[in-house]
Amino acid sequence: MASKTLLSGVAETALIVLLGLGNGTFTEQSTGAAGGAPAVAADFNRDGFTDLAYSPLYPLVGTGDGTGHFYEPLSAVNAPTVTPNALAAADVDGDTIPDLILANPNGTVDVLLGIGDATFQTARIYPTGANPTALAITDLNEDGIPDIVFANSNGPSEGALNVLLGTGGGNFANSLALIVGATPVSMAMGDFNGDHHADVALLHAGSNMITLLPGKGDGTFGPSSTIPLPASPVKILTCRHELRRLPRFDGDVLSEPSRKFLFPAK
Numbered sequence: 001m002a003s004k005t006l007l008s009g010v011a012e013t014a015l016i017v018l019l020g021l022g023n024g025t026f027t028e029q030s031t032g033a034a035g036g037a038p039a040v041a042a043d044f045n046r047d048g049f050t051d052l053a054y055s056p057l058y059p060l061v062g063t064g065d066g067t068g069h070f071y072e073p074l075s076a077v078n079a080p081t082v083t084p085n086a087l088a089a090a091d092v093d094g095d096t097i098p099d100l101i102l103a104n105p106n107g108t109v110d111v112l113l114g115i116g117d118a119t120f121q122t123a124r125i126y127p128t129g130a131n132p133t134a135l136a137i138t139d140l141n142e143d144g145i146p147d148i149v150f151a152n153s154n155g156p157s158e159g160a161l162n163v164l165l166g167t168g169g170g171n172f173a174n175s176l177a178l179i180v181g182a183t184p185v186s187m188a189m190g191d192f193n194g195d196h197h198a199d200v201a202l203l204h205a206g207s208n209m210i211t212l213l214p215g216k217g218d219g220t221f222g223p224s225s226t227i228p229l230p231a232s233p234v235k236i237l238t239c240r241h242e243l244r245r246l247p248r249f250d251g252d253v254l255s256e257p258s259r260k261f262l263f264p265a266k
Helices: none
Strands: 005-010 014-020 026-033 039-042 051-054 060-062 086-090 099-104 108-112 124-127 131-138 147-153 159-168 171-181 184-190 199-204 209-213 225-228 237-242 257-262
Touching: 039 086, 051 086, 086 131, 099 131, 108 131, 108 147, 124 171, 131 184, 147 171, 147 184, 159 199, 171 199, 171 209, 184 237
Parallel strands: none
Antiparallel strands: 005 014, 014 026, 039 051, 051 060, 086 099, 099 108, 108 124, 131 147, 147 159, 159 171, 184 199, 199 209, 209 225, 237 257
């Protein structure tokens, strides 16, 4: 039975690795300083083991040994020394090596192409004109090339959803900017309406609602809608589960999946 591993930032000072036991429970394996910064997992050095990229002040990569332990970072990633608001790992240039994408509070989205040894090329910097607060990688226009979708904060009462369409080779072009209301603080993507196109769900600062933007499959979105919430969560996640059962964490393969939202506790 397959097991899963959870990564969790605790008290904004530590990164904790929880190893799944395959029965819905977890055991703590290792901890490390992370400064409450974002972290992503991928095999950055292609040794078959999962590595961590995290960013207390600037992106660092710690390589894993397959046991849930991670070695000290090899070196700092070549990027501006600011703590990003969001961090993503994906192969955006088609070479099968994970790359890093950063959304920075200084008004840029940075793309760092992986070399395959847990190091990266010099950042390709895309100005955002504001403060990007959330980030996702998906093929929004369904051309086989990953695109970058990010939420921008233009002030406490105005936010935007922006799209950088991939043009190949790890390059991107500005495509779309939509005003979406109050500052977005978290974003999730998935096919929420069952039309096989990627949609966006946004959670807004100090708000008790979600904004849904249905993707058209061409890099644009249809009219937005909102979902009211009984409280004001701080982060939005999605999961897939079978319509007739609750989601499980013990390795079951579930059929007839649907997309649902999860709201981690504050």
